[in-house]
Amino acid sequence: MADKAASAKRAQRVRRHLKKVSGDRIRLSVHRTSQNIYAQLIDDVKGHTLAAASTLDKDIRGDLKTGADKAAAAAVGKVIAERAAKAGVSEVVFDRGAFIFHGRVKALADAAREGGLKF
Template sequence: MSSRKETIRRRALRVRRDVKKAGNDRPRLSVYRSSKNIYAQIIDDSRGHTMAAASSLDKDLRDQLKTGADVDAATAVGKLLAERASQAGVKDVVFDRGPFIYHGRVRALADAAREGGLNF
């Protein structure tokens, strides 16, 4: 019987494998959420390079947010990431939710990134 950490790691790897297959060499928007913050970055897997990143710990957002662990924080991070991605010249990405369910904070971040101009 596998442990909980092993199950989560396998789920994340399975999602990432499927995302890379369907991605057609597009950069990957990877999301990580902890109990206190949310992080997102756009990664070019062919070069192994992070093109844009944002989190609820950024100085721009930290003062504006009540907490980094709610839907409002995820929305702000998604908008900031879309802005930084457009500055880096990225329009089309593929969404990598990792081991997290597409619900709540993960969905709010994705919707805000779409509103900000990212296509996925």
């Protein structure tokens, strides 16, 4: 139970810092589990999710061996960048939550940058 509380505390600490430096930019929030990875574009001012992508999406899932590797994270990063462009978003602030910027989280971020998102 303490591990869950520590994780939530870390995530809140990251989001508090992001609110200070982000201005009114859209937030690219990343969540990973042992089997999948998820990304959302969130407008905190309006409280709306503009776009989302995950390894559970049908168009992503068919091409992947598993949803829990760097290739899957990169595929999600490319798709979220495409959906961001359709939504008219080019600059975001990256919210890694309680996860360190390493491995799958970094692969998703790098693919989103290659897809045209700036952060």
